[in-house]
Amino acid sequence: MDPLILSRIQFGANISFHILFPTITIALGWVLLFFKLRYNATNDSAWMRAYFTWVKVFALSFAMGVVSGVTMSFQFGTNWPGYMEHVGNIAGPLLAFEILTAFFLEAAFLGIMLFGFRRVSNRVHTLATVLVAGGTTLSAFWIIALNSWMQTPAGFEMIDGKAHAVDWWAIVFNPSMPYRLVHMLLASGLTVSFLVSGLSALRYLNGDRSESMWKALRTGVFTAAILIPIQIFAGDQHGLNTLEHQPQKIAAMEANWNTGPNVPLVLFALPDEAAKENRFEIAIPDGASLVLRHSTDGVVPGLNDYPGNHPPVFPVFWGFRIMVGTGLLMLAVSWSAAFFLKRRHSLPKPLAMLMVPMALSGWLATLAGWYTTEIGRQPWLVTGVLKTADAVGPVAGSHVALTLAVYLILYVLLLLAYLGVLVHLALKAAKDGDSSPLPGVMKAAMSQPAAGE
């Protein structure tokens, strides 16, 4: 097979596997800090139990994120040497700043956060939690800056086929960066709140009525219910930003073949790129014009304006619909759960059973969204600057195919093991309830009994 498409699948597989875990750790760090601060304020040990259950999930997710992230730093060179050759002057410093300001911060204080509870004062432990959470968020900031620069490059000039930095502020805060960053941070918040509420619902179904379960459940459900409308608004703003800077991506997302006014909002279709039409289309008349231009006769860009220079339509169209559909489902589930928790102080069993698989809804929406935006950038690697096909390395297709197969097997096995451990941890927490042994919090180091595993 063609090394280009194999390299793309391989990098896509790695980055998809990788993003699952930062999506959890970015927000989970702050949720852990919340548990810890609530404990500091209330002295209620249930908060600390919630902390210790979820810090294990954090540690495991962090490790998965680290190892898959190391893989990515090598793959820039093994699979895409043309990328660094052409835009290394821009991408390099952004990646370097991520490593220097974020990676080391997280890695050094993670040890203290996980294992240092009895070795440092409570204040230092809280500080370590803040630094780890801050480190993961900072890491997201740099990576989103780089990714957004690839989508909407700014602040550079081309000299002999190489990008040279002119204005670093413009490079970092390029046109799509603030929108993408907000969208991603909210996605992380939603992923974690659904994961927390989903696993807490599993404990609930298993008969666990402990205080630590309720606290985690409420935290998850209320956070989700608050974040989801904000996310829908932020996503809409991000879409309008894309319309302005990458109209061909919007054309593919809406499967709109011809530029014009009164464009319908396609709910379902099988886009056929050869025939340049949609089959089995179900659409709301004037919908797309209304959403994107706030007027029924607003002109929406069509794929006919970008012959040979637009992304593949089918995956972008469906990626976008899966993301939005999942988002709407998240809205329905989190708001009904919030209603029952607030008004009835209980959770109906069917709703709890729906919340368990919804634990992974954040992953689904995040992946679908990233596929939309990344495939939507094709055929460019850096919009208007470097085509993906021009960055691929000289490695033989057979080598890429072999390594790809091993990576895929490895990732599937690890994912199964990871999910298995999450369920195991939830069930164990459900069994222990409020009786799990707990280390006390003391100012004095080394004075506390250890927590039982």
Next chain:
Amino acid sequence: MTFDWPTALPLIFAGLMGLAILIYVILDGFDLGIGILFAVAEDGEQDTMIAAIGPFWDANETWLVLAVGLLLVAFPMAHGVILSALYIPVFVLLVGLILRGVAFDFRAKVPSGKKHRWNRIFFLGSVIASLAQGYMLGVYVLGLDVGLGGMAFGVLVAFCLAAAYAAMGAAWVIYKTEGELQKKAVRWLRTALVLTALGMAAVSLATPFASPRIFDKWFVWPQILYLSPLPILSALLFLWLWRQTFHLPKPDDRHALTPFLTLAAIFALGFAGLAWSFYPFVVPDRLTIWQAASATESLAIILVGTVVVLPIIIFYSFYAYRVFGGKATDLTYD
């Protein structure tokens, strides 16, 4: 001589990258080594050994990300050439690092019946990663473009580097544990030391004979005089450490950290020798650091960041090591 940035910056970055690699080899060396030693340790001992590295391994591995990152950002041309040429060994290294990295966490969280499986994966991943790094080093010193003989040499270096890491691991266990396990670690160190010395001698001899350019850098008067302390000092340190293994552990646990520091010094000396051999090339005999470097303005902005942040990183890394100083106890999430 006037100081000019376009000349100085690639040099500074080559130095920083070398420093990152050296720190990585020493720090991740001991935790990879402990993974290798899992093969000869018993159940309870394995838990103690994990406790001795648990809070550190993540930060240790970050030095690899920094080293590759610096190669990536400061010498983008070289990054592509080296990593494309080493495609398969890099892949093997990554699989090893993935397996051991996750095994660390999984072994502590899975139901107790499955713990053995993850212990084995931890051992396997550590061995694979060490062998892959050694193989890459061997192929790199021969100039990347190698035939069957070069591959065989790569395999030899692979085993010697794994042994060197096992020695580091044993030295770390001597520092972090006590009692029976500590005595065992002394014996592990003695065995691993022989193979380490063999490996260093092999690389030291192979490098000049593989490249006439490197031969001329070493065996010319008066360079040979200035450089002679490197091999002589290394040999003396090896001998001294070998003799020490018959006296450790000492009463009151004196000198428990000495084997580790001695090994670190030996690594640093060997690394200095390699650096001298390859300077000014980043891809042996093909690309110099100036040919492979990024644009000056990009290097400058990274340098500013590095100068500000690196001391802070070193400071809090020391702090983290101090928090978990002393003998390793059971590691719990508290």
